[in-house]
Amino acid sequence: MQAVHFGAGNIGRGFIGAQLSRSGYQVCFVDVQAPLVEALRERDSYTVQLLGEEPSAVRVSGVTAFNSQTEPERVAEAIAAADLVTTAVGPHVLKAIASLIAEGIKLRLKRKTPPLNVVACENMLQGSTLLKKEVAAHLSATEQAELADRVGFPDAAVDRIVPVQSGTDLLEVAVEPFYEWVIDRTGIKGEVPPVKGVTYVDDLTPYIERKLYTVNTGHAVCAYTGRILGYETIQQAIKDSRVAEIVSGALEETGALLVAKHDFDKGEHQAYIQRMLDRFRNPHLTDPVARVGRSPLRKLKRTDRLVGPALQLIEEGITPEHLATGIAAAFFFDEPEDPEAVELQQILDRDGVAGALQIVADLPRDSQLTRLVVQRYQRWQEKIEG
Ligand SMILES: NC(=O)C1=CN([C@@H]2O[C@H](COP(=O)(O)OP(=O)(O)OC[C@H]3O[C@@H](n4cnc5c(N)ncnc54)[C@H](O)[C@@H]3O)[C@@H](O)[C@H]2O)C=CC1
Numbered sequence: 001m002q003a004v005h006f007g008a009g010n011i012g013r014g015f016i017g018a019q020l021s022r023s024g025y026q027v028c029f030v031d032v033q034a035p036l037v038e039a040l041r042e043r044d045s046y047t048v049q050l051l052g053e054e055p056s057a058v059r060v061s062g063v064t065a066f067n068s069q070t071e072p073e074r075v076a077e078a079i080a081a082a083d084l085v086t087t088a089v090g091p092h093v094l095k096a097i098a099s100l101i102a103e104g105i106k107l108r109l110k111r112k113t114p115p116l117n118v119v120a121c122e123n124m125l126q127g128s129t130l131l132k133k134e135v136a137a138h139l140s141a142t143e144q145a146e147l148a149d150r151v152g153f154p155d156a157a158v159d160r161i162v163p164v165q166s167g168t169d170l171l172e173v174a175v176e177p178f179y180e181w182v183i184d185r186t187g188i189k190g191e192v193p194p195v196k197g198v199t200y201v202d203d204l205t206p207y208i209e210r211k212l213y214t215v216n217t218g219h220a221v222c223a224y225t226g227r228i229l230g231y232e233t234i235q236q237a238i239k240d241s242r243v244a245e246i247v248s249g250a251l252e253e254t255g256a257l258l259v260a261k262h263d264f265d266k267g268e269h270q271a272y273i274q275r276m277l278d279r280f281r282n283p284h285l286t287d288p289v290a291r292v293g294r295s296p297l298r299k300l301k302r303t304d305r306l307v308g309p310a311l312q313l314i315e316e317g318i319t320p321e322h323l324a325t326g327i328a329a330a331f332f333f334d335e336p337e338d339p340e341a342v343e344l345q346q347i348l349d350r351d352g353v354a355g356a357l358q359i360v361a362d363l364p365r366d367s368q369l370t371r372l373v374v375q376r377y378q379r380w381q382e383k384i385e386g
């Protein structure tokens with residue numbers, strides 16, 4: 001079995017590639033970073049360090065790699081021969097890789113190969129669905145009809161914390177032991193891919209929302225509030241009771257939403273929240289707030305992990321106090337290396353918090369959430385000025 005995986009970064013090597021290889025796939029990574037591609041090709045294996053109570057290591061072997069910019073034909077041929085295609089490139093990059101995936105699919109349609117599934121493993125709702133739309137834009141009307149029949153784009157939820165790597169080996173990757181990978185069975189064409197550790201479900205929404213609105217919401221609130229209070233890493237920030245209280249409060253709020261919306265057992269969801277908080281505290285990880293808070297324009301979008309649940313709670317008549325505190329904290333995420341953070345600061349300087357929320361999250365200036373966030377922003381400012 002052969003798999004093509006776009007994005008040989010942290011989660012690509014540290015989870016998706018490793019899991020595919022463990023399941024018997026020969027993994028071909030596709031990336032734009034030449035040194036990474038060359039190292040994967042030359043060494044054809046790498047190590048994943050599992051940083052838990054009892055550290056262990058896994059060797060991932062028999063991998064190869066192509067450069068999507070300089071070797072597009074080879075990538076298309078690899079897709080034509082693949083049994084599975086996966087991505088972990090970042091939501092904003094899906095559009096950029098769509099034409100390359102379309103080229104591979106055109107070859108498959110011509111050669112009448114078996115059905116293919118393409119799974120976007122990005123932190124977002126309906127990532128594969130979006131990728132399908134972007135791929136279809138590169139196909140003729142006839143090819144689009146065939147695509148609908150022969151290529152599945154099942155949505156997925158992927159959960160494992162893989163921080164920025166600080167080791168000297170370019171390929172080695174340190175990860176937490178926990179993982180969860182859930183795929184929407186209803187979106188699959190042909191045989192269900194035999195990937196170890198994947199849970200196939202008929203309704204992905206409860207799983208992806210539970211993950212996005214707990215792990216990712218809690219993490220984002222921790223990163224933004226932690227940054228204001230001067231912390232460099234999630235592990236430092238969550239030790240501060242002021243941060244922990246806001247994070248827990250935000251997860252109580254999203255928890256109330258999730259329990260009501262998806263009929264989760266309250267006690268089980270409470271235990272899930274505690275497990276997620278324990279993951280944030282993992283003393284063996286060093287996860288910079290700069291990574292977890294990265295791309296604040298995306299994280300503040302109307303449908304993402306902060307504003308998304310906050311708006312749904314307001315619709316249910318619940319005031320998302322802690323989420324609003326976290327959203328307000330995001331406006332202090334001044335990170336010169338992060339282009340979205342730089343842009344957010346520019347928008348904030350020009351339009352203020354209410355104007356920025358209108359631009360970034362499509363919130364009317366007089367909305368309840370905007371008023372709440374503006375109030376919380378002022379409180380943060382008073383605290384900082386102190
Ligand atoms: N790191 C984590 O713990 C998790 C990350 N994710 C999601 O996975 C995605 C990737 O995240 P990370 O691995 O952390 O980021 P990363 O930055 O470590 O990896 C992304 C990789 O994509 C490559 N890339 C960029 N443009 C490309 C292109 N045009 N063609 C091929 N490759 C390209 C980059 O060179 C990089 O190696 C994001 O959507 C993230 O939300 C999901 C779950 C966990």
Ligand SMILES: O=P(O)(O)OC[C@H]1O[C@](O)(CO)[C@@H](O)[C@@H]1O
Binds near residue numbers: 161215293294
């Ligand atoms: O990858 P994103 O969406 O920028 O957000 C970072 C988040 O993704 C993860 O890396 C994996 O879910 C979390 O550690 C963190 O909450």
